[in-house]
Amino acid sequence: MxxxxxxxxxxxxxxxxxxxxxxxxxxxxxxxxxxxxxYGDFLAIIGPNGSGKTTLLxxxxxxxxxxxxxxxxxxxxxxxxxxxxxxxxxxxxxxxxTLSITVREFLxxxxxxxxxxxxxxxxxxxxxxxxxxxxxxxxxxxxLYLLSGGxxxxxxxxxxxxxxxxxxxxxxxxxxxxxxxxxxxxxxLATLRKQIGLTVILVSHDLSMVSRQATNVVALSNGVVCCxxxxxxxxxxxxxxxxxxxxxxxxxx
Amino acid sequence: MFEPLQFSFMQxxxxxxxxxxxxxxxxxxxxxxxxxxxxxxxxxxSALAGVAVGLLIGLKEPLTTLLITSLAVAIIVxxxxxxxxxxTDTIMALxxxxxxxxxxxxxxxxxxxxxxxxxxxxxxxxxxxxxxxxASALLFVLMSFIIFKNxxxxxxxxxxxxxxxxxxxxxxxxxxxxxxxxxxxxxxxIRLLGIMLVTSLLVVPAAAxxxxxxxxxxxxxxxxxxxxFSALAGTLSSYYLNLPSGPCITLACILVFILTLIWxxxxx
Ligand SMILES: Nc1ncnc2c1ncn2[C@@H]1O[C@H](COP(=O)(O)OP(=O)(O)O)[C@@H](O)[C@H]1O
Ligand SMILES: [Mg+2]
Numbered sequence: 001m002x003x004x005x006x007x008x009x010x011x012x013x014x015x016x017x018x019x020x021x022x023x024x025x026x027x028x029x030x031x032x033x034x035x036x037x038x039y040g041d042f043l044a045i046i047g048p049n050g051s052g053k054t055t056l057l058x059x060x061x062x063x064x065x066x067x068x069x070x071x072x073x074x075x076x077x078x079x080x081x082x083x084x085x086x087x088x089x090x091x092x093x094x095x096x097x098t099l100s101i102t103v104r105e106f107l108x109x110x111x112x113x114x115x116x117x118x119x120x121x122x123x124x125x126x127x128x129x130x131x132x133x134x135x136x137x138x139x140x141x142x143x144l145y146l147l148s149g150g151x152x153x154x155x156x157x158x159x160x161x162x163x164x165x166x167x168x169x170x171x172x173x174x175x176x177x178x179x180x181x182x183x184x185x186x187x188x189l190a191t192l193r194k195q196i197g198l199t200v201i202l203v204s205h206d207l208s209m210v211s212r213q214a215t216n217v218v219a220l221s222n223g224v225v226c227c228x229x230x231x232x233x234x235x236x237x238x239x240x241x242x243x244x245x246x247x248x249x250x251x252x253x
Numbered sequence: 254m255f256e257p258l259q260f261s262f263m264q265x266x267x268x269x270x271x272x273x274x275x276x277x278x279x280x281x282x283x284x285x286x287x288x289x290x291x292x293x294x295x296x297x298x299s300a301l302a303g304v305a306v307g308l309l310i311g312l313k314e315p316l317t318t319l320l321i322t323s324l325a326v327a328i329i330v331x332x333x334x335x336x337x338x339x340x341t342d343t344i345m346a347l348x349x350x351x352x353x354x355x356x357x358x359x360x361x362x363x364x365x366x367x368x369x370x371x372x373x374x375x376x377x378x379x380x381x382x383x384x385x386x387x388a389s390a391l392l393f394v395l396m397s398f399i400i401f402k403n404x405x406x407x408x409x410x411x412x413x414x415x416x417x418x419x420x421x422x423x424x425x426x427x428x429x430x431x432x433x434x435x436x437x438x439x440x441x442x443i444r445l446l447g448i449m450l451v452t453s454l455l456v457v458p459a460a461a462x463x464x465x466x467x468x469x470x471x472x473x474x475x476x477x478x479x480x481x482f483s484a485l486a487g488t489l490s491s492y493y494l495n496l497p498s499g500p501c502i503t504l505a506c507i508l509v510f511i512l513t514l515i516w517x518x519x520x521x
Binding site: 058061063080083084086087088090093095096098099100101102104105106109110115116117118141143144159160163 | 285286287288401404405408409411412413415416418419420421463466467468469470472473
């Protein structure tokens with residue numbers, strides 16, 4: 001029998017989402033979403049453009065306030081209590097040319113206990129980056145706004161990892177990334193899951209790439225979960241229901 | 254060279270210039286990065302209404318009403334931006350023109366304030382009183398402390414607000430703190446620079462620093478140095494040439510900017 005304190009110390013799921021609804025105006029963007037993600041799982045969220053994938057991640061982070069439902073992360077409903085345990089890589093982030101920050105300075109903003117980056121020596125960024133193995137070390141002295149799409153994605157992932165997250169949310173993190181870099185990213189995620197039991201939620205519109213690593217897949221369509229299960233289960237049922245184009249439409253975008 | 258320092262009004266003006274310029278220059282780096290120069294202009298110009306109201310109710314030194322008006326306008330713009338669908342640019346244009354209109358109407362009721370109007374519009378070192386110097390010194394201490402304490406937050410909300418949010422930064426609070434810091438800086442610089450030109454000391458040294466630096470740290474350091482130099486050079490030339498201080502400081506800033514541009518081209 002489990003007592004209340006057991007549950008509190010050791011919540012059974014890393015994330016529990018119940019009856020989540022998000023509206024813009026009177027349009028339901030997410031409808032009645034229920035999801036449970038275990039510690040150390042790798043959840044892939046797939047679905048066509050506009051199906052609500054980004055909205056779901058933002059709702060989990062409470063960047064967008066849900067209209068209904070509850071979201072518990074590590075057993076906690078108050079996002080402020082666990083936000084430091086979360087890493088987030090937003091979709092299609094661009095940096096303005098108006099800000100002349102280098103990759104090194106940018107990364108320093110994410111170091112835990114950094115008092116003031118201006119007076120920081122930035123030394124142990126190098127140490128940490130070696131562990132992440134994303135090939136970011138060569139980019140450190142470049143201005144952030146000059147990075148190519150793939151370089152920027154790797155820097156953003158490195159940024160989120162420097163916060164030493166226990167949960168990582170990635171929104172189309174491998175979009176515009178070449179094959180080598182994509183492999184680097186997936187390898188790095190695999191290592192972290194093995195080493196620290198990192199829980200990962202990755203939004204993608206390419207099921208075939210994600211399948212290699214995902215433990216679970218959720219397919220969204222028009223704001224509802226239309227299919228969930230292991231990668232092969234989801235692949236099969238989507239194939240049956242919509243034909244192959246649902247799974248490979250990423251190549252047209 | 255040291256002759257102007259015999260006069261207490263020049264001592265006050267120079268001290269004020271040296272206290273305000275580094276704060277302006279520091280904030281300017283973030284103002285440029287966040288594309289907020291029109292916002293600073295809006296705050297600055299709205300201050301004219303504060304001056305008008307102050308004179309209308311018979312204050313000799315309308316610094317209080319000026320500060321209150323600027324803060325109110327800044328907070329209203331920010332609040333409208335967050336709570337309504339209106340575009341930030343539109344909101345600012347409304348406030349900008351509305352406040353100027355109010356100010357001019359009040360001034361037309363006040364007879365014999367032409368001199369004051371001129372001074373507030375273009376800056377006047379003779380007008381820098383003890384109160385301004387003390388306020389600048391207080392601002393210097395307070396702002397240095399706030400900027401130092403919150404440099405990480407200010408930097409990270411400047412890169413991206415959603416990212417900042419995910420890093421555990423209270424974005425709303427950090428934004429208000431930034432805006433209040435900026436407003437106080439702008440409002441207190443008006444004596445020296447005048448309403449018309451107040452953004453120059455904010456934006457131009459930071460833009461010049463941008464020309465000669467790669468890292469953000471370099472940009473902050475160069476911006477402070479350029480700000481200090483321009484403010485000092487401008488204040489002194491205002492004394493020697495018997496011109497309003499605002500245009501002198503502004504032209505000094507622009508001269509520095511042009512030099513950095515040339516330096517950049519030569520280096521390439
Ligand atoms: N700020 C907004 N206001 C109104 N509708 C929005 C807003 N942001 C997103 N949407 C709508 O919500 C839907 C889901 O968007 P999103 O979550 O970004 O989809 P995805 O990431 O799956 O491509 C889309 O139809 C989009 O048009
Ligand atoms: Mg999206």
